[in-house]
Amino acid sequence: MKTLVLMLLVMGSLCYAQEYGLQDEKAIEEACDSVMEEFLQMNYGGAFQIMNEFSAVKNEDFEKLKLQSIEQSSFVIQNYGQSLEFIKIKEKELEGVLKEITYVIRHEKYGLQFRFLFYRGKGDLWRMTNFLWNDELKKLIAE
Numbered sequence: 069m070k071t072l073v074l075m076l077l078v079m080g081s082l083c084y085a086q087e088y089g090l091q092d093e094k095a096i097e098e099a100c101d102s103v104m105e106e107f108l109q110m111n112y113g114g115a116f117q118i119m120n121e122f123s124a125v126k127n128e129d130f131e132k133l134k135l136q137s138i139e140q141s142s143f144v145i146q147n148y149g150q151s152l153e154f155i156k157i158k159e160k161e162l163e164g165v166l167k168e169i170t171y172v173i174r175h176e177k178y179g180l181q182f183r184f185l186f187y188r189g190k191g192d193l194w195r196m197t198n199f200l201w202n203d204e205l206k207k208l209i210a211e
Contacts, residue, residue: 088121088122088193089122089124089189089191089193089194089195090122090186090193090194090195091192091193091194092194093167095194096167096169096186096194097169099118099121099122100156100169100171100184102118103115103118103119103182103184104154104171104173104182105154106118107151107154107173107182107201108151108153108154108173109151110141110144110145110151112134112137112138112140112141113134113138115137116130116133116134116137119196119199122194122195122196123195123196123199124187124189124195124196124197125196125197133199137201144175144180147177147178148175148176148177148178148179148180148203149175149176149177149178150175150176151173151174151175152173152174152175152176153173153174154171154172154173154174154182155171155172155174156169156170156171157170157171157172157208158170158208158211164188165187165188166185166186166187166188167185167186167188167194168183168184168185168186169183169184169186170182170183170184170208171183172205172208178203178205179203179205180201180202180203181200181201181202181203181204181205181208182199182200182201183198183199183200183201184196184198184199185197185198185199
């Protein structure tokens with residue numbers, strides 16, 4: 069089976085002049101669930117629109133990742149089938165500064181993992197500094 073191209077957003081350039089972010093862990097959970105609901109409905113553009121509100125990445129970098137993800141949507145449907153549900157499978161936090169949340173979207177034939185990494189910085193706001201989605205489920209078991 070052809071492997072889904074890895075979608076990874078790594079902080080190369082921060083945009084700390086922006087004063088938006090998420091206030092607390094409840095806001096993080098609600099925001100991630102909203103993003104996952106959009107991915108579940110195959111509305112990749114909508115998912116990235118939501119993420120843009122709490123991302124620390126410059127908009128042009130984020131736009132590139134959004135367009136790459138939208139291009140992958142037909143591959144996902146053809147190879148994995150329709151989406152069924154999303155499940156939060158793991159959450160890790162380090163000293164109130166870093167937080168990673170991992171989800172899986174179950175499709176008819178296979179699943180996709182989604183990872184969000186948040187950093188708590190200026191103003192004690194949480195901003196997404198890394199986002200990944202791919203089909204490498206085997207690695208989740210090994211962690």
